[in-house]
Amino acid sequence: MQACDIMVTNVICVDVDERLPDVRELMETNNFHHLPVTDKDKLVGIISDRDLLRLISPFINSVSEQPRDLDTLNRAAHQAMTRQPITVKADTPIEEILAWFKRVDISCLPVIDEEEHVIGIISWRDLITHATF
Template identity: 65%
Template sequence: MKAIDIMTKDVITVEMDTRLPDVKLLMQQHQFHHLPVVDKGQLIGVISDRDLLRLVSPFIGKVNEQARDLDTLNRAAHQAMTRQPITVKADTDIKEAINWMLKTGISCVPVVDDEHYVIGIITWRDLIAHAKYD
C-alpha cells in the first residue's frame, strides 16, 4: 500500500503569516490536529494543536488576562510551526511513513510532490481508518 492510497487529498493549508487565532479557528471548525504551513504553495512547516497549546496563553479571556497574554495571539504560523517536517511522496510505501511516525514521535506526515507542494497528508487517524485486521 502506498501513501496515495490512504492520504487525505483535500488538504487545507495556511500561509506562513496566518495569525494563530485564525489557525486555531480553522482547526476547531474542521476538527484538525495539524495544518501544513506553506509559502507560495510550497510546504515549509506543520503546525499542530499542541503547538498552539504551548504558545497561546491560557489566561486569554480570563479575569487575570494581561497585555502579554494577548500578545501571544499576534504570532504568525511560521513562529509556531515545526520547520522542515518529515515528508513522503505519493508512491512511498505506507510502512515507511509509519516507521517515520513511530521513530520520531510525530502524528502526521505531509505528502508532497517533487516541487514540495502539498498533495496530501497522512495522520494516525488515517492509519487507523485503513487498518486491516485478520
C-alpha cells in the same frame, strides 16, 4: 499499498504569515489537529494543535487576562510551526510511513509532489482507520 491509497487529499494549508488566532479558529472549526504551512504554495512547516496550546496563553478571554496574554495572539504561523517537517511522496510504501511513525515522535506526515506542493496528509488516525477496514 502506498501513501496515495490512505492520504487525505482535501488538505487546507495556511500561509507562513497567517496569525495564530486565525490558525486556531481554522483548526477548531474543522476539527483539525495539524495544518501544513506554506510559502508561495510550497511546504515549509507544519503546525499542530499542541503547538498552539504551548504558545497561546490559556488566560485569554478569562478574568485573569493580562496584556502579555494578548501578545501571544500576535504571532504568525512561522513562529509556531515545526520547520522542515518529515514528508513523503504519493508513491511511498506504507511500510516506510509506519517506520517514520515508530521511529520519530510525529503524528502526521504531509504528502508532497516533486515541487514540494502539499497533495495530501497522513495522520496516525488515518493509519488506524485504514487498518480497521
